[in-house]
Amino acid sequence: MNNPYLNQYRNGEYLQYMKDILQLVNLQDIDALALTNPTNELTTLVNRIDSLYQQVQGNSLTQEIIALDTRRDKAITGIKTLVSAYVNHFNEATVNAANALLTTINTYGTDIARKSYQEQTAILDSIRKDFETESELIQAISLLKITPWLTELKDANTEFSTKYIEHIGEPATTPENNIEELRIETTLAYRKLVLHIEAHATLSGNKRYPALINEINLLTKQYNLAVNTRSKSSISTTEKVQH
Secondary structure, X not given: OOOOOHHHOOHHHHHHHHHHHHHHHHOOOOOOOOOHHHHHHHHHHHHHHHHHHHHHHOOHHHHHHHHHHHHHHHXXXXXXXXXXXXXXXXXXXXXXXXXXXXHHHHHOXXXXXXXXXXXXXXXXXXXXXXXXHOHHHHHHHHHHOOHHHHHHHHHHHHHHHHHHHHHHOOHHHOHHHHHHHHHHHHHHHHHHHHHHHHHHHHHOOOOHHHHHHHHHHHHHHHHHHHHHHHHHHHHHHHHHHHO
């Protein structure tokens, strides 16, 4: 029987492969083929992986982090856009205030929203401290009446930092890590099912066993081909970069 490259399958591929295997097996009369117990064992584990995988795909905390990151992006972008507009104001004091704030922001780079999560958190906190402690900037904020914007930036960044720490604070219990652990158990259950099928194919005259083996081999070949294609594509890209 063809060996699947299980360790090279991505979580989504691994899950779907196991689902496809179970579908092929369950098309048979598993009771008559004496495959009920190993099939049920594999089914239980695959269902657990499926549940965890759905959590990974729609993790509510992850979505909240993304939303908070977008919120703080909008805050700093809004402040910069508003201040940039004031640079062209007809009043000299307004222009000077705007330039002071804009210069401070640009000190930390022109693409703050594109920084990594941690780096952006530190930058926004530094900007906030500058705005709240430097007398010239305090006066500029008061003159331009953008205190609500500063409050929004501070709140968004603080909430993001809190949620992000929650997210990374318990790495051992993340669905991704649990999936990796379950994959080990699931692979053992899969091997057990395959051994049952192969043993019966050898000892029994029932043609359904070799037919099932052929179907599994065909399925495995398709999944392995996808891995091989991905590997060749990766090698090709690396060679292009090196040249």
